[in-house]
Amino acid sequence: MAIRPCTGCHLRFVGPASTCYSTILDGRLKFEAVSKFCAVCWSALETQLLQVDAEIKPDVSFDYTAEQPCFVCHESVKNRSPQSLFATVYAARSERRDFFASLCSGCRAPAEVLLKAPSWAQETS
Ligand SMILES: [Zn+2]
Ligand SMILES: [Zn+2]
Numbered sequence: 001m002a003i004r005p006c007t008g009c010h011l012r013f014v015g016p017a018s019t020c021y022s023t024i025l026d027g028r029l030k031f032e033a034v035s036k037f038c039a040v041c042w043s044a045l046e047t048q049l050l051q052v053d054a055e056i057k058p059d060v061s062f063d064y065t066a067e068q069p070c071f072v073c074h075e076s077v078k079n080r081s082p083q084s085l086f087a088t089v090y091a092a093r094s095e096r097r098d099f100f101a102s103l104c105s106g107c108r109a110p111a112e113v114l115l116k117a118p119s120w121a122q123e124t125s
Pocket of ligand 2: 071104
């Protein structure tokens with residue numbers, strides 16, 4: 001099994017990576033990242049995503065118009081120039097999973113950090 005550094009924490013790990021393709025859209029500026037996470041980093045990001053019910057389950061119709069709290073600060077994004085965050089994750093030993101979350105305009109920078117280095121972002125918050 002290959003030993004490689006995790007994109008999130010930069011520590012080397014053994015075993016399959018969880019690959020996360022993430023995008024943040026605000027109509028103009030696009031953020032895109034492809035990360036290869038170790039188990040610790042992926043579970044840190046997964047926790048954040050599940051806290052805001054971001055997972056799009058294949059057998060459940062996802063209501064994109066439902067009001068979601070901000071992915072980072074968990075406050076309402078209403079009237080705060082919400083941005084959309086999409087993530088597709090091929091987690092180690094599991095099926096593809098898709099996530100959609102809202103983001104208030106003030107949380108764009110921390111969200112980008114979270115998507116790149118979830119375990120560090122969590123420690124400092
Ligand atoms: Zn890591
Ligand atoms: Zn926010």
